[in-house]
Structure formats: C-alpha cells, structure tokens
Amino acid sequence: MPPDTSDLDATLARNWAVRVKINGVxxxxxxxxSFDAPISDSLQEAGDYHSGGWGAQISTEKAWVAxxxxxxxxxxxxAPDPGVEYLRGLGLNAGADGMAEIQWWRTDGLPDAYQGRGTVNFTSAGGDKTGLQGGTITITGYGKLNDIEKPTAVAVNEVQRLDIVSAPTSFKLKVLAAETAALTVSSLDAATLQTAIVGLAPIGSGNATVVGSNAAGYVVTFAGALAGVDVPxxxxxxxxxxxxxEVTVTVVTQGHPAG
Structure with a gap:
C-alpha cells in the first residue's frame, strides 16, 4: 500500500520572492x-538500429524563461515600484542594455532558489473599464541558471578581499564612476586603504572597514549604510x-538584505 499523505501540507503557488539587481543592489x-520559470530542453534523437524500436531523446542544451x-x-x-520600473525601462533596450540579473526563491520550506541573467521584455496589459492596470515581464535566460542559497532572514554584509600579487609602484581603485587617487604601495596600510575606499562617493564615510597588510592581503567589510547590500x-x-x-579584488561574501 502507498503511504498515507494526509499529514503533508500543500504548498501555495504564491510563495515566491523575486528581486532584480539595480546598480549592484x-x-x-x-x-x-503570477510567476512561472520553466526550464526547457533542446532534444536530439540518439537512437540507432539497435535501440529496440524505441526513441532515445537526449538533452543537448537547456534554456530558461521567467x-x-x-x-x-x-x-x-x-511613485511606481522601482523594481518594476527598472525592468520596464530595460524592456525598451536591445543587447546588453536590455538585460537584467534576477533571483527568485521559495519563501516556504521548499528548497528552490535560483539566479540568472536574461533579456527583458515588458508588456503593459490593457483592460476594460472595470480592470486593473498590469503588466507581464518576461526574462529570457542568457546563459546558465544558477542554484543559490536562499537569502537568510538576517542581512549579510558584503566582504571583498584585495591582494597585491605583484606590487606596482601605485594603483587606483574604482567603484562605478568614482575613482581614488593613486595609492602608493610602499606606504600603503589598512588605514590608508580604508580612507581611500570610504572617500568614494558610492561607499561613503563609515560604510567600510579594512584590515590586513600588503603581505597578507586586505579584507574590506562593508557596513553602515551599505549593510546588507550587494556592493559593486x-x-x-x-x-x-x-x-x-598585479592587484586583484575578489568577493568573499556577497552582501544581501534580509530575505
């Protein structure tokens, strides 16, 4: 006999959260x-004379659409919702200017959580005199759809690491359109690097701390107004x-708000 499932709770189709990345946030x-994000297959017939008369379909490519x-x-x-408006604007563009990075996950006990980049189409919905104004956003995947960890109920701060692999005399750091003055490696320390980073307009005073050294590398932790933000x-x-x-910067921990 199959098992009794009367103790299992049904899950609701509406238990999804969806976010879009706007300027790194x-x-x-x-x-x-409504929300749907199917994954489709491009199938090829791989059967041969000796497949016993059965087809043998194999996937050679995956595609996703949200x-x-x-x-x-x-x-x-x-004011309209910033997330919806951002996507509506992208829907007017072609090429890379018409792409967005989105993530979605279940807000219940189901484990589904994904992130990907795709081309945006926005269709504004009409209606009769009793209808409500709506729209349909279609994001067609550009490349791989990635499994992610569900954003936690607690915000996570961004952590980046800077390593001086092969020392130049000096270098600069840039975030968006803001750039530091030249940083002289021979006199560089954590305090100097922190001052330069928080002096960038997109970062701001009190929003980053730096520890480390030229030899050990520097760890930059973003906090304050950038707490829980996916910092560029x-x-x-x-x-x-x-x-x-060679000077490298890597993301140790990607920041995100409470999910």
Whole structure:
C-alpha cells in the first residue's frame, strides 16, 4: 500500500520572492500576481538500429524563461515600484542594455532558489473599464541558471578581499564612476586603504572597514549604510611601475538584505 499523505501540507503557488539587481543592489519586485520559470530542453534523437524500436531523446542544451505578472501599483507618494520600473525601462533596450540579473526563491520550506541573467521584455496589459492596470515581464535566460542559497532572514554584509600579487609602484581603485587617487604601495596600510575606499562617493564615510597588510592581503567589510547590500566589486585601475604588476579584488561574501 502507498503511504498515507494526509499529514503533508500543500504548498501555495504564491510563495515566491523575486528581486532584480539595480546598480549592484538587490531590489524587490513588488505587486507580483503570477510567476512561472520553466526550464526547457533542446532534444536530439540518439537512437540507432539497435535501440529496440524505441526513441532515445537526449538533452543537448537547456534554456530558461521567467514570466512575472505584476500589478502596476503606486506607493503613498504616487511613485511606481522601482523594481518594476527598472525592468520596464530595460524592456525598451536591445543587447546588453536590455538585460537584467534576477533571483527568485521559495519563501516556504521548499528548497528552490535560483539566479540568472536574461533579456527583458515588458508588456503593459490593457483592460476594460472595470480592470486593473498590469503588466507581464518576461526574462529570457542568457546563459546558465544558477542554484543559490536562499537569502537568510538576517542581512549579510558584503566582504571583498584585495591582494597585491605583484606590487606596482601605485594603483587606483574604482567603484562605478568614482575613482581614488593613486595609492602608493610602499606606504600603503589598512588605514590608508580604508580612507581611500570610504572617500568614494558610492561607499561613503563609515560604510567600510579594512584590515590586513600588503603581505597578507586586505579584507574590506562593508557596513553602515551599505549593510546588507550587494556592493559593486572594487575595480583596480591605473597600475604604474613594477614588473608585471598585479592587484586583484575578489568577493568573499556577497552582501544581501534580509530575505
């Protein structure tokens, strides 16, 4: 006899959370009233004369599409939802300018959690005189759909690491359009590096701490106004001097808000 399933609780189709990355910050998509994200296969017939008369389909490629139905709602100041508006704007563009990175996960006990980048199409829905204004956002995958850990109920701060692999005389750091002055390696220490980083407009005073040394590497932890934010990765620019100079920045922990 099959097992009794009367003690199992059904899960609801609406238990999804969806976010889009805007300038490095994960932003909620609000007003969702439907969501579907199927994965499809490109199948090829691999059977032969000796397959016993049966077909033998094998997947040679995967593809994904996320379809998000939204209600076009306004906040108390009559402003539209930033997540929806960002995607609507991308839907007017082609190429890389029309792509977004999104993530979605179940908010119940189911383990599903994914992240990917894709091309955005936005269709505004019409209706009759009793209808509500809505829209359909379709994001067609560009590359792999990645499994991710579900964002936790507690915000996680971004941590990045800077390593001087082969020392230049000096280098600069850049975040978005902001760039530091030249950092002289011979006099560089954690305090100097921290001052330079928090002096960048997208970072700001009190929003990053730095520990470490030239030999051991530097660990940059973002906090304050950047607590729980997926901070854009520091970029190394303008390496001057040295023999084959190399300075790297890696993300140790990706920041995210409470999920």
């Amino acid at each position: 994960w932003t909620w998509i609000k007003g969702i009233n 379809t998000i139905g939204v209600g076009r709602k306004l906040d108390p100041t009559k 990765t520091l970029q190394v620019t303008t390496l001057v001097g040295g023999s084959s100079p």
